[in-house]
Amino acid sequence: MKTVKIKKGWQFKIAGKPSHRIENRPAITHVAFVPDQIPFVKPRLMVQVGDKVKIGSILFEDKKRPGLKFLSPGCGKISDVTFGPRRVIHEIVIALDNDERFKTFEILTEPVLEQIERKLLIDRLMNGGMWPFVRQLPFRQIADPDSLPNAVWVSLGSADPFQPSAHIYLKGQTDFFEFGIKALRRLADTVNICRYNETPVKSDSTANYVTHRLFGKYPASDPGVVLYHTKKNAAENRDWYIDGQDVIQLGKFLKTGAYPIDRMVSFSDGSFENSCHLKTRMGIRLKDLAPGIINDHRKRWVVGGVLSGYTSIRDDFLDLHQTSVMLMDESHESELFGFVRPGFKKLSNSRSVISAFSSAPLPINSDMHGEQRPCINCGYCAKICPVDIMPQYTFKSIYADEIEEALACGLLDCVECGLCSFVCPSKIELTDFLVDAKHRYHKEINQGV
Numbered sequence: 001m002k003t004v005k006i007k008k009g010w011q012f013k014i015a016g017k018p019s020h021r022i023e024n025r026p027a028i029t030h031v032a033f034v035p036d037q038i039p040f041v042k043p044r045l046m047v048q049v050g051d052k053v054k055i056g057s058i059l060f061e062d063k064k065r066p067g068l069k070f071l072s073p074g075c076g077k078i079s080d081v082t083f084g085p086r087r088v089i090h091e092i093v094i095a096l097d098n099d100e101r102f103k104t105f106e107i108l109t110e111p112v113l114e115q116i117e118r119k120l121l122i123d124r125l126m127n128g129g130m131w132p133f134v135r136q137l138p139f140r141q142i143a144d145p146d147s148l149p150n151a152v153w154v155s156l157g158s159a160d161p162f163q164p165s166a167h168i169y170l171k172g173q174t175d176f177f178e179f180g181i182k183a184l185r186r187l188a189d190t191v192n193i194c195r196y197n198e199t200p201v202k203s204d205s206t207a208n209y210v211t212h213r214l215f216g217k218y219p220a221s222d223p224g225v226v227l228y229h230t231k232k233n234a235a236e237n238r239d240w241y242i243d244g245q246d247v248i249q250l251g252k253f254l255k256t257g258a259y260p261i262d263r264m265v266s267f268s269d270g271s272f273e274n275s276c277h278l279k280t281r282m283g284i285r286l287k288d289l290a291p292g293i294i295n296d297h298r299k300r301w302v303v304g305g306v307l308s309g310y311t312s313i314r315d316d317f318l319d320l321h322q323t324s325v326m327l328m329d330e331s332h333e334s335e336l337f338g339f340v341r342p343g344f345k346k347l348s349n350s351r352s353v354i355s356a357f358s359s360a361p362l363p364i365n366s367d368m369h370g371e372q373r374p375c376i377n378c379g380y381c382a383k384i385c386p387v388d389i390m391p392q393y394t395f396k397s398i399y400a401d402e403i404e405e406a407l408a409c410g411l412l413d414c415v416e417c418g419l420c421s422f423v424c425p426s427k428i429e430l431t432d433f434l435v436d437a438k439h440r441y442h443k444e445i446n447q448g449v
């Protein structure tokens with residue numbers, strides 16, 4: 001087993017991390033699929049409002065890659081299809097039947113899995129809606145099924161304590177996880193199973209198959225970070241990756257022949273009482289995750305991670321890849337003479353505030369503490385970047401439309417962790433600039449594909 005220690009990054013000290021307590025949250029009346037959160041996919045809708053669907057019925061496929069299918073997370077009637085800017089499909093909403101039924105797929109036994117042709121296995125995963133869980137670096141799009149990666153990276157646990165704990169989602173699911181790993185081994189010669197050093201438990205069931213132990217601050221568990229620090233040649237840049245919870249789903253789909261919809265989601269509203277793990281299902285409406293919170297306009301819904309996620313609203317639905325939801329206090333009040341206060345309770349990486357010298361968790365809110373200002377070349381962003389990018393120069397190259405220069409600065413190594421934006425005293429949204437430039441570059445090199 002290899003040990004990988006990542007030195008750069010940020011020691012998470014945000015208060016309210018979800019406890020290991022598990023609560024059930026069934027979907028109440030509706031679930032939905034959210035296509036616009038899946039990058040580089042152009043949906044061709046296969047259903048319309050009023051159609052009846054089962055769990056696992058096709059909702060849409062990718063126009064650019066027919067055969068890449070996206071399936072229904074619920075059984076019932078299509079009650080709405082909503083569109084965002086430029087007529088991009090935002091949500092496909094399903095009103096649930098009381099008695100939900102599954103579409104069935106062929107079951108795969110272990111002896112068949114060992115013999116099955118790689119292409120046939122990929123077809124089965126594409127047809128069964130499981131392929132979107134396998135993603136590819138450096139653009140983080142759904143993996144290209146026609147390519148052969150150097151390795152598949154599996155992440156167990158996260159350096160972000162607001163993501164679900166692997167201890168929790170693996171409990172009672174080891175058989176499915178192992179079957180999922182066996183399937184991945186049919187897709188690539190190397191499957192690296194990375195275990196982030198969460199609080200160790202005495203009987204860690206993952207000890208038998210883990211190949212890499214990861215140590216370090218956030219985002220040390222990100223496959224892009226591990227790859228950056230271990231790769232030996234450029235061919236590895238396009239490796240595939242998958243989250244540990246999705247490996248369980250993959251194994252479950254192949255073993256049972258049913259599209260698996262269960263999900264473990266970590267939830268935090270900053271309080272000890274409500275922050276825990278929620279046993280729920282794919283595509284649940286956000287407000288169904290926190291039924292006690294009624295229309296609270298002083299809260300912001302953040303989906304996908306405190307530093308790397310996106311803002312949502314309570315009536316939106318959980319998208320396919322996200323398993324972390326946070327309710328953050330909205331705050332736009334300016335602090336009188338804030339610049340001369342010692343900052344005992346200010347969450348900041350800057351050594352100009354006292355709290356930077358303590359590891360005590362502090363509450364976070366949406367306050368930016370000021371507006372965007374010009375870069376002052378402090379170098380904080382470069383100092384914290386886990387993949388040694390100098391975001392200040394990369395950002396300036398992008399701003400000047402010098403994409404080649406931005407690439408030379410390491411743009412494609414960016415793991416979209418959000419740390420550079422978080423530490424920037426000039427409030428420059430560096431991560432957004434870099435991610436947007438990556439997406440534009442991806443479109444440019446894939447024109448006509």
Ligand code: SF4
Pocket residue numbers: 381384385386387389391413414415416417418419420421430431434
């Ligand atoms: S450039 Fe910013 S977002 Fe990208 S990896 Fe570095 S710190 Fe993270």
Ligand code: SF4
Pocket residue numbers: 374375376377378379380381382391392423424425426427428430
């Ligand atoms: S942290 Fe912000 S102000 Fe400082 S060098 Fe980076 S971009 Fe410039």
